[in-house]
Amino acid sequence: MFESAELGHKLSKEEYAAIEPQLRTDLLNTQFDLLEHKDFAAVILINGIDGAGRGETVNLLNEWMDPRHIEVHAFDQPTDEERQRPPLWRFWRALPAKGKIGILFGNWYSEPINERSFKRMKKAHLDQRLSELNRFEAMLAAEGVLLIKFWFHLSQAGQKKRLKALEANPDTRWRVREADWEIYEHYDRYREVAEHVLRRTSTGIAPWVIVDGSDPQYRAVHVGKTLLERLQRRIEFVRKGFRTRQTAAPLVAAPDERNLLNALVLDQPMDKKDYESQLEKLQGRLALAVRNEAFAKRSLVLVFEGMDAAGKGGAIRRVTAALDTRQYHVIPIAAPSDEERAQPYLWRFWRRLPRQGKVAIFDRSWYGRVLVERVEGFCSEADWMRAYAEINDFEDQLVSAGAIVVKFWLSVSDAEQLRRFKAREEEAFKRYKITPEDWRNREKWPLYEPAVCDMIDRTSTENAAWTLVEADNKYYARVKILRVLVDKLESALKH
Amino acid sequence: MFESAELGHKLSKEEYAAIEPQLRTDLLNTQFDLLEHKDFAAVILINGIDGAGRGETVNLLNEWMDPRHIEVHAFDQPTDEERQRPPLWRFWRALPAKGKIGILFGNWYSEPINERSFKRMKKAHLDQRLSELNRFEAMLAAEGVLLIKFWFHLSQAGQKKRLKALEANPDTRWRVREADWEIYEHYDRYREVAEHVLRRTSTGIAPWVIVDGSDPQYRAVHVGKTLLERLQRRIEFVRKGFRTRQTAAPLVAAPDERNLLNALVLDQPMDKKDYESQLEKLQGRLALAVRNEAFAKRSLVLVFEGMDAAGKGGAIRRVTAALDTRQYHVIPIAAPSDEERAQPYLWRFWRRLPRQGKVAIFDRSWYGRVLVERVEGFCSEADWMRAYAEINDFEDQLVSAGAIVVKFWLSVSDAEQLRRFKAREEEAFKRYKITPEDWRNREKWPLYEPAVCDMIDRTSTENAAWTLVEADNKYYARVKILRVLVDKLESALKH
Numbered sequence: 001m002f003e004s005a006e007l008g009h010k011l012s013k014e015e016y017a018a019i020e021p022q023l024r025t026d027l028l029n030t031q032f033d034l035l036e037h038k039d040f041a042a043v044i045l046i047n048g049i050d051g052a053g054r055g056e057t058v059n060l061l062n063e064w065m066d067p068r069h070i071e072v073h074a075f076d077q078p079t080d081e082e083r084q085r086p087p088l089w090r091f092w093r094a095l096p097a098k099g100k101i102g103i104l105f106g107n108w109y110s111e112p113i114n115e116r117s118f119k120r121m122k123k124a125h126l127d128q129r130l131s132e133l134n135r136f137e138a139m140l141a142a143e144g145v146l147l148i149k150f151w152f153h154l155s156q157a158g159q160k161k162r163l164k165a166l167e168a169n170p171d172t173r174w175r176v177r178e179a180d181w182e183i184y185e186h187y188d189r190y191r192e193v194a195e196h197v198l199r200r201t202s203t204g205i206a207p208w209v210i211v212d213g214s215d216p217q218y219r220a221v222h223v224g225k226t227l228l229e230r231l232q233r234r235i236e237f238v239r240k241g242f243r244t245r246q247t248a249a250p251l252v253a254a255p256d257e258r259n260l261l262n263a264l265v266l267d268q269p270m271d272k273k274d275y276e277s278q279l280e281k282l283q284g285r286l287a288l289a290v291r292n293e294a295f296a297k298r299s300l301v302l303v304f305e306g307m308d309a310a311g312k313g314g315a316i317r318r319v320t321a322a323l324d325t326r327q328y329h330v331i332p333i334a335a336p337s338d339e340e341r342a343q344p345y346l347w348r349f350w351r352r353l354p355r356q357g358k359v360a361i362f363d364r365s366w367y368g369r370v371l372v373e374r375v376e377g378f379c380s381e382a383d384w385m386r387a388y389a390e391i392n393d394f395e396d397q398l399v400s401a402g403a404i405v406v407k408f409w410l411s412v413s414d415a416e417q418l419r420r421f422k423a424r425e426e427e428a429f430k431r432y433k434i435t436p437e438d439w440r441n442r443e444k445w446p447l448y449e450p451a452v453c454d455m456i457d458r459t460s461t462e463n464a465a466w467t468l469v470e471a472d473n474k475y476y477a478r479v480k481i482l483r484v485l486v487d488k489l490e491s492a493l494k495h
Numbered sequence: 496m497f498e499s500a501e502l503g504h505k506l507s508k509e510e511y512a513a514i515e516p517q518l519r520t521d522l523l524n525t526q527f528d529l530l531e532h533k534d535f536a537a538v539i540l541i542n543g544i545d546g547a548g549r550g551e552t553v554n555l556l557n558e559w560m561d562p563r564h565i566e567v568h569a570f571d572q573p574t575d576e577e578r579q580r581p582p583l584w585r586f587w588r589a590l591p592a593k594g595k596i597g598i599l600f601g602n603w604y605s606e607p608i609n610e611r612s613f614k615r616m617k618k619a620h621l622d623q624r625l626s627e628l629n630r631f632e633a634m635l636a637a638e639g640v641l642l643i644k645f646w647f648h649l650s651q652a653g654q655k656k657r658l659k660a661l662e663a664n665p666d667t668r669w670r671v672r673e674a675d676w677e678i679y680e681h682y683d684r685y686r687e688v689a690e691h692v693l694r695r696t697s698t699g700i701a702p703w704v705i706v707d708g709s710d711p712q713y714r715a716v717h718v719g720k721t722l723l724e725r726l727q728r729r730i731e732f733v734r735k736g737f738r739t740r741q742t743a744a745p746l747v748a749a750p751d752e753r754n755l756l757n758a759l760v761l762d763q764p765m766d767k768k769d770y771e772s773q774l775e776k777l778q779g780r781l782a783l784a785v786r787n788e789a790f791a792k793r794s795l796v797l798v799f800e801g802m803d804a805a806g807k808g809g810a811i812r813r814v815t816a817a818l819d820t821r822q823y824h825v826i827p828i829a830a831p832s833d834e835e836r837a838q839p840y841l842w843r844f845w846r847r848l849p850r851q852g853k854v855a856i857f858d859r860s861w862y863g864r865v866l867v868e869r870v871e872g873f874c875s876e877a878d879w880m881r882a883y884a885e886i887n888d889f890e891d892q893l894v895s896a897g898a899i900v901v902k903f904w905l906s907v908s909d910a911e912q913l914r915r916f917k918a919r920e921e922e923a924f925k926r927y928k929i930t931p932e933d934w935r936n937r938e939k940w941p942l943y944e945p946a947v948c949d950m951i952d953r954t955s956t957e958n959a960a961w962t963l964v965e966a967d968n969k970y971y972a973r974v975k976i977l978r979v980l981v982d983k984l985e986s987a988l989k990h
Contacts, residue, residue: 038837084794084851086892092845097837124619131626132888139885142878143839299579342533342592344638350587356579383637390634393627397581 001195003466004457005153005212007263009222009256016217019255023224024064030231031065031101038099039238040144042231046105047113048152049190050180051162052213057152057223058103064224071096075106088136095145108133109197117186117193126193130200137206146234147206150223151198152213156187162214192462199392199461204385210457221255259453260468266413267472268480275475282482283322289486290323290359294493299354299403302361302485305371306410307445308438309420310471311478315410316361318478319485328359333368345369345387346394356402366391370455375447388458395464404492405464406485409452410471417442496690498961499952500648500707502758504717504751511712514750518719519559525726526560526596533594534733535639537726541600542608543647544685545675546657547708552647552718553598559719566591570601583631590640603628604692612681612688621688625695632701641729642701645718646693647708651682657709687957694887694956699880705952716750754948755963761908762967763975770970777977778817784981785818785854789988794898795854797980800862801905802940803933804915805966806973810905811856813973814980823854828863840864840874840882841889851897861886865950870942883953890959899987900959901980904947905966912937 011019034042046054062070073094082090088108096102112129115121121129137147154162163180166172183190202208209226211219289295302319304312320328331352340348346366354360369391374384395405412420421442424434441448460466467484471477506514529537541549557565568589577585583603591597607624610616616624632642649657658675661667678685697703704721706714784790797814799807815823826847835843841861849855864886869879890900907915916937919929936943955961962979966972 041837081850084896085848086896088892089845089848092842095838095842097834099837122619124617124623127626128619128622131622131629134626135884135888139841139881139888140839142881145839339592342536342594343590344635344640346634347587347590350584353580353584355576386634386637389630393630393634397583401579401581 001198001457001460002153002155002191002210003260003460004254004453005210006155006158007212007258007260008158008214009212009218009254009258010215011217011221011256013217015256016221019221023221023228027061027064027224027228028066030228030235031069034101034231034235035069035099037235037239038097039235040146041096041098042101042146042148042234043096043140044101044103044227045107045109045147045149046103046152047107047109047150048211048213049154049159049194050183051159051166052152052154052211053216053219054105054152054213056216057150057219058105060220061103061223061227065101069099070101070103072103072105075104075110098144108136109201113190113193113197116197117183117190126197127200130197134201134203137201137203141205144238146230148227148230149201149206149208150226151194151208151210152219153210154213156184156191158214159184159187195462199389202389202458204382218256225255253450259449260456261411261449261452264411264468264470266411266416266470268470268476270473270476270479272475275479278479279318279482282479282486283318285486285490286319286322286482289489289493290327292493295489296357297402298492299356300359300489301354301398301403301405302359303365303367303405303407304361304363304410305365305367305408306469306471307412307417307448308441309417309424309433310410310412311474312363312410314474315408315469315478315481316363318482319361323359327357328361329354330361330363333362333364346390349394353398354403366394367455367459370459371448371451374451375444388455391459392461395459395461399463404489406488407464407466408469408481408484409456409466410469410477412471414445416472496693496952496955497648497650497686497705498755498955499749499948500705501650501653502707502753502755503653503709504707504713504749504753505710506712506716506751508712510751511716514716518716518723522556522559522719522723523561525723525730526564529596529726529730530564530594532730532734533592534730535641536591536593537596537641537643537729538591538635539596539598539722540602540604540642540644541598541647542602542604542645543706543708544649544654544689545678546654546661547647547649547706548711548714549600549647549708551711552645552714553600555715556598556718556722560596564594565596565598567598567600570599570605593639603631604696608685608688608692611692612678612685621692622695625692629696629698632696632698636700639733641725643722643725644696644701644703645721646689646703646705647714648705649708651679651686653709654679654682690957694884697884697953699877713751720750748945754944755951756906756944756947759906759963759965761906761911761965763965763971765968765971765974767970770974773974774813774977777974777981778813780981780985781814781817781977784984784988785822787988790984791852792897793987794849794851795984796849796893796898796900797854797856798860798862798900798902799856799858799905800860800866800903801964801966802907802912802943803936804912804919804928805905805907806969807858807905809969810903810964810973810976811858813977814856818854822852823856824849825856825858828857828859841885844889848893849898861889862950862954865954866943866946869946870939883950886954887956890954890956894958899984901983902955902959902961903964903976903979904951904961905964905972907966909940911967 034040046058048054058072062072071094075090075094078087078090091104091108094102094104112121112126112133116123116126141147163176163184166176198208198210209223211222213219290300302316304316306312316330320330329352333348336345336348349362349366352360352362369379369387370384373379398405421434421438424430456466456468467481469477469480529535541553543549553567557567566589570585570589573582573585586599586603589597589599607616607621607628611618611621636642658671658679661671693703693705704718706717708714785795799811801807811825815825824847828843831840831843844857844861847855847857864874864882865879868874893900916929916933919925951961951963962976964972964975
């Protein structure tokens, strides 16, 4: 969920200066347009990691727009008045009227995230609360309120750097409270709880926008552009005569050029000798792990996704080499059969789930929904948008039932893919592996890239994280895959 | 929720014989139409109180339609195979393909309802499970599956009668298990849990249909007609080119003529002397209750709804007569102000919520959404359909925060209303109370009647039940209102 936001996005002062004046003008004009027509109320929720620039960004929004028509509310401990009514009463009081923008700083998410991260609230109670909040937000949305939810993120290292910098400066020292360092100590726990909360409440009508808070220019532009786009889209939508519902806007592309895939160094060093010796050791550990008594009560679900010729097949063979043939199935996923087409898209995967003590290896998988089906338009935008949450639910169920879920994305560079395609055409026994469709898919890579990044951001969860594999060097890729797999397996079997 | 289903609906053998042949033919034709075009899969969930005729009805559906294309699945204890996969796996296996009808008997609701009613599952865990199930069903619906959920209901007396009858007959004695009597003993608890589950999972895409199970003819026709209507509506919908979403069908009207309102005897006896003596006692108890120390930590929210001239104002004055004027507010609800119109419809009620130790008396209320706004078309069908759940959530929040919520519907007969209207026109000091609009509303009563019945069925909850008041005799009505109020208040303050 936070993968992209931990890449360290940046905009230089010059880049910022080139964007800011227009963005500012557009925001102000849009604000007055909304104010004049009173189409809807906009509620902006500001949450996130301490030190990720929430306050600065809100100040900036007030500077960019007309602050007389922005209502900023901060919520701390409830007052007497508030304590004597239902907990949401204080937020009802703060709702902006149609035409206005309300910024809620410390809102209905603050308490559940804090309470749960300090273990003062049980998981089931948290989930109960979250579904109340989902119903509350669904009601607001159905009543025409535009909800924009920002999560300001920092990696743990980023948070430390930021707190230290604030403390070092006498002008800002006062802003670091004891509680901030306490939260810093709990960073992993806090991040895990936040991920769960954001995932459960990232609904079609009110998805979270995750902002990398490490660079002030970047985060300001990201928030400003997102806000502008959402407001304009909704204004257009309402004026076309639709009153309420609207599918979620896909996230605004990162204002800089960095993404999860182009941040990878694809050609990693490893020679054949090193490869062979590591491979042998890792296969030995894998063979032991799946024969472990504890594995008899678990199962293993492996997912391999990647570009054509990225080496999925070769990697899968290095895994199965360590397994007893009665213990695993490799399930290659191509176009669905007639029988499968007459069912919900996940049905074909449910029917292939392994029993305890068994291994299912999916060579391509349910992620086809958000990759090929999205890119080729085999399903609607609404369909692939909802698929992220459905897939997360599916994998949660697998994990709750004892399955260990490990997912790999194999990335090769453009040049290396071309080399492999040509080599396949030349070698007679590999010629069946290359088809005109592969060449066509290669052309479509610019469409696949954002789809892959969205997939990783939205489906890499505490229960079933993605591993990105730099695959230009096959030796390196296979060893990385086996090592990640064996580490995860051994660690899961200890619990 | 179960109010209508406990009225004792009935169809005579003759009425049944007049309906059955056509219904049967229509169902069979619709089944073949669906089978031929494979538009969607239909999943029918069968749940309810033991002895309410679930099995018989499923048998009947198989008789009416072609059983070769109906897949009936009953789920008992999970098998070995099933236990080794996620809990929903067994239901995925049983999903019908497009064109088919699947009947799931003992499905994903059985276990949570049972576990919770025997207190083997905590409330928060139940709610967690229910939101998983809501997500699962939302996914099925988005994939085009038509979900029809039947709850077969019996009052406790009805269940006892039915179990006794089965036991008395040597041919059917085997069907009554020990567990059935155990569930009978837990009836109140079971009903309460079922109500909660049904309310939380009665979504727009898959609402529950509650069937009065006490009469075999009635329940068969109710189920058959509902099934037919849902199938036909969806077929029509799909063939118009909509692929998935659809607002929920309003419930099929009860096949007999009985409803919650026409089952009331409106003219109840009470003479003036009796009235005066009871009134005095009840007002005394009320005055004591609100001065009780325990009330300082609670609040009281009263809702008065009813037909014009039903006596709401007079009843409210008999309540306030017992209260200190600093302690209560009477809030008459008419058309919203401009400020209120710029907010979600519940906002105007949130702002009038009482503090602890205070009483808020709503003379008309948030129920306007599902009464006048529905009948007059001031909001869309989708708006008032979602309002039931929103109102339940709102009242749940009130109750959780310590409020005691008491709601009255005052019913007068057509003749009595007419008499009062005329009397108002004649008496100078009451003339302001009668307007042309009142006469117009009176004409619209046939539209209000189903709206009131739907409102009571869908918003009478364990936390905030409706009391129906027979109001042709004002003395009787006022005394009943005060008695119910005082009883509820005293009992709430004991906890």
